[in-house]
Amino acid sequence: MFDKMKFWKNNISSSSLRERADKIQEGAVPSHVAIIMDGNGRWAKKRALPRVAGHHEGMKVVRKITRFANLLGIDTLTLYAFSTENWKRPKLEVEYLMKLPEEFLGTFLPELIEENVQVRMIGDKQLLPKHTLNAIEKAMNETKDNDGLILNFAMNYGSRAEIINAVQNVLKDIKSGIIDENQLDDELFSKYLMTCELSDPDLLIRTSGEIRLSNFMLWQLAYSEFWFTDVLWPDFTEEHLADAIEAFQNRQRRFGGV
Ligand code: IPE
Ligand code: IPE
Ligand code: MG
Numbered sequence: 067m068f069d070k071m072k073f074w075k076n077n078i079s080s081s082s083l084r085e086r087a088d089k090i091q092e093g094a095v096p097s098h099v100a101i102i103m104d105g106n107g108r109w110a111k112k113r114a115l116p117r118v119a120g121h122h123e124g125m126k127v128v129r130k131i132t133r134f135a136n137l138l139g140i141d142t143l144t145l146y147a148f149s150t151e152n153w154k155r156p157k158l159e160v161e162y163l164m165k166l167p168e169e170f171l172g173t174f175l176p177e178l179i180e181e182n183v184q185v186r187m188i189g190d191k192q193l194l195p196k197h198t199l200n201a202i203e204k205a206m207n208e209t210k211d212n213d214g215l216i217l218n219f220a221m222n223y224g225s226r227a228e229i230i231n232a233v234q235n236v237l238k239d240i241k242s243g244i245i246d247e248n249q250l251d252d253e254l255f256s257k258y259l260m261t262c263e264l265s266d267p268d269l270l271i272r273t274s275g276e277i278r279l280s281n282f283m284l285w286q287l288a289y290s291e292f293w294f295t296d297v298l299w300p301d302f303t304e305e306h307l308a309d310a311i312e313a314f315q316n317r318q319r320r321f322g323g324v
Contacts, residue, residue, distance in 0.1 A: 083304055083305060083308065086305075086308045086312075087134075087137065087138060087308065090138060090308060090311050090312065090315070091138065091139060093315045094315060095138055095139050095140060095311065096140060096267075096268035096269040096291075096311060096314055097140070097141045097142065097265055097268055098140075098141060098142040098143075098144065098264060098265050098266065098267045098268050098269075099135060099140050099142070099143050099144070099267065099268065099269045099270075099271065099307075099310075099311075100143075100144040100145075100146070100267035100269070100270050100271070100282070100283060100286075100287070100290070101131070101143070101144070101145050101146065101270075101271045101272070101273070102146045102270070102271070102272040102273070102276075102279075102280065102282055103124060103127075103128070103145055103146060103147065103273060103299040103302075104272060104273050104274035104276055104280075104298075104299055105120075105273050105274025105275070105297075105298030105299045105300070105301075106120030106121045106123070106124045106298070106299055106300060107120050108120070108274065108298055109123065109124075109298040109299070109300040109301065110123075117159055118158075118159060118162040120298075120299075120300055121159075121162060121163060121166060122166075123300035124299045124300045125166055125169065125170050126300075127299060127300055127302050127303075128145060128170065129170075129174055129177075130303070130304060131143070131302065131304070131307055132178070132183065132215065132217055133181065134304040134307055135215055135307065136181055136182075136183060136214055136215040138307075138311070140215060141215065141216060141265075142215070142216040142218060142264055142265065142267075143215060143216070143217055143218065144188070144218040144219075144220060144264075144267065144283075145217070145218070145219055145220065146220045146223065146280075146282050147163075147166075147167075147219050147220060147221050148163055148164075148189070148220075148221050148222055148223070149220075149222075149223060149224055149280060149281055149282070150189075150190065150222060150223065150224030150227055150281065151224065151280070151281060153193075164194070164195050164197075164198045165197075165198070167198050167201045167202050167205075167219070167221070168197060168198065168201040171185070171201050171202070171204070171205045172201070175204075175205050175208065175209075178205070178209060178217065179208060179209060179212070181214060181215075182212045182213065182214030182215070183209060183212055183214050183215045183216075183217050184209045184210065184212040184213065184214065184215070184216045184217065185202070185205040185206050185209045185217050185219070186206060186216055186217070186218045186219070187202050187206065187218065187219045187220075187221050188218060188219075188220050188221075188223050188228075188260040188261060189219075189220055189221040189222040189223035189224075189260070190222045190223070190224075190227065191222070193222055194221065194222055198221075202219065202221065216264070218264065220282070220283075223260075223282070224281045225279075225281050225282055225283055225284040225285065226281055226284070228259055228260050228285075229259070229284065229285060231258075232255065232258035232259050233258075235258050236250065236255065236258055255285075256285070256286075259285060259286070261283070261286055266286045266287070266288070266289065266290065267283065267286060267287060267290045268290060268291065268314070269290060269291050269293060269310065269311070269314045270282075270283075270287055270290045270291070270292050270293065271293050271294075271295070271307075271310050272292075272293075272294050272295075273295055273297050273298060273299045273302055274296070274297070274298050274299060275294070275295075275296040276294075277294055289319070289321055291313075291314050291317050291319065293310040293313055293314065295309075295310075
């Protein structure tokens with residue numbers, strides 16, 4: 067079992083953060099938080115380092131934020147790690163990004179298992195290099211029975227491709243009589259998306275000052291609360307996540323009602 071007290075003692079020394087976490091838990095904690103982790107390249111540039119140094123630093127932040135999200139009682143954390151458009155980047159950068167899952171999971175998988183985290187992935191697996199996919203599938207396999215935080219990596223993910231794929235499968239199922247076209251509604255369509263087993267994000271965070279979705283969860287974010295920050299992903303801390311969740315707790319969600 068995940069031991070909250072032990073976690074605090076070993077990982078988070080700041081008592082003010084601990085107090086904030088306790089306070090957050092008295093309110094409505096968002097069930098699904100999605101993050102567009104952006105700004106790694108600019109973080110590196112500011113330090114005259116190669117872009118990949120920013121990606122490496124960003125990986126450490128993934129660990130920190132996963133643990134904090136788990137502690138807060140968030141059910142699902144979706145992290146946008148690589149988009150279907152990111153293949154346009156220089157070959158060496160893409161190769162580095164494709165090695166990160168191995169490095170991250172190679173180092174932290176035992177810890178994720180211990181903390182009862184369940185690893186999942188959304189995105190097109192077919193174009194991923196074998197070594198990348200193997201690392202992710204191994205982690206998914208070894209954590210499939212965990213029932214703590216779902217850590218969902220969006221890897222080679224693009225929302226438009228996801229929607230087109232869903233439409234194609236809907237058409238197939240209509241043709242073969244598995245579903246009737248009159249049955250199709252929001253709920254049924256959602257079952258054809260890669261997120262079929264997940265709730266829609268309650269809160270979307272994007273770092274680095276960009277105010278756009280970059281082809282991320284276009285369907286699923288229809289009624290999510292958005293929170294943007296200028297902080298670059300490698301500089302993102304537990305305190306920033308607490309800021310976002312506190313802001314979320316002060317929002318009034320109406321879903322079209324009054
Ligand atoms: C986010 O950081 C990581 C990925 C998109 C893989 P960037 O690499 O986009 O960093 P910037 O936006 O160039 O600073
Ligand atoms: C979005 O960031 C993709 C990820 C964070 C993985 P980008 O840096 O690729 O987005 P744009 O190009 O600035 O829109
Ligand atoms: Mg970027």
